[in-house]
Amino acid sequence: MSVLALQLSGFLASFLGFxxxxxxxxxxxxxxxxxxxxVITATWMFxxxxxxxxxxxxxxxxxxxxxxxxxxxxYIQGTRALMILSLVVSLIGVITALFGMKCITIGSSDEQTKGKMSVTSGTLFIVGGICSLAxxxxxxxxxxxxFYSAIHGKSRYELGSGLYIGWAGSVLAILGGIFLCCSFKKSRKSSPRAYKYSAPSNEQKIYKPTSQADKAYV
Known part of the structure; x- marks a missing residue:
């Protein structure tokens, strides 16, 4: 799968999860x-x-x-805090993902910079998905x-549709975040520069005396 297709798939899945x-x-x-x-089913609570x-x-x-x-x-207070944290983190992930997409020219055009932003947005989506899933x-x-510990005669509650929506959104956010993280490929490190080794020439240099002392020495 190409990088662009992986980014688009990850962004769409994460955005739908958001x-x-x-x-x-x-x-x-x-x-x-x-x-x-x-016995009376004409009224129900949710x-x-x-x-x-x-x-x-x-x-x-x-x-x-x-x-x-x-x-x-x-548990209701804790659930509220986790869901709000999930929304804030995922919103930051959406904004970061827009700047990191290859098909969008907003921001830097460097592939390495966009790739790192894509990984950052994917990580944010994964964190947001984990928070909402928890x-x-x-x-x-x-x-x-x-439900199982309720006293006889006391109203019992079952799982509502909001929980299933939350599970689906969490899975999509995590899956989309993984796609965004996998879409970035680090460039290969450049090989170390090869130092040229020049072999000594076979030709011998002829020494010519230039001064009287050199001539006397010769």
Missing amino acids: ILQIVCTSSSNWKVSSMSES EGLWMNCAATSSGSIQCKWFSSVLGLEG AVSWYAAQVIQQ
Whole structure:
């Protein structure tokens, strides 16, 4: 695969992953109330990082923002921080990738400089993908733990669509970052300069005395 094709594939995958990370962060469907033990299915609850909502079968939805940050559970606060960090790092990666693409003439035209910028952007995408992957997996683990440890009669929650969007975005960001890192090939080091060795001439130089002392010596 050519360098340009590898860069384009990596950038498109990383950018799509970045968009999915934004959708995941803003989604209010990280966990959904379970219907397995509920008799009344006309109303269900779903919750995200920023609000919890209630929906009815008639189509009405009511949402409420979390009123307190310190009152939230620790895993929600940690997930928020990781997702925001992932978005910031990935945004910097998008900007850096635009300057490092071979098909874009913005910035330096040196291939070595563009290659290093491409590697930098790929590394940023990988870091952002790992952050979002850790956040989504942490939240999912808490939902699963609470589902099996919930007291009888208490509402249980299952994994929502926002988590699957987050997983997909994380994988795409990491995969695109790997492509961008692999698109840079270091130039071969120039071989050390060869020193020319001039063999002594076979011809003997004839010594001619130039002064009286030299003539006397001869």
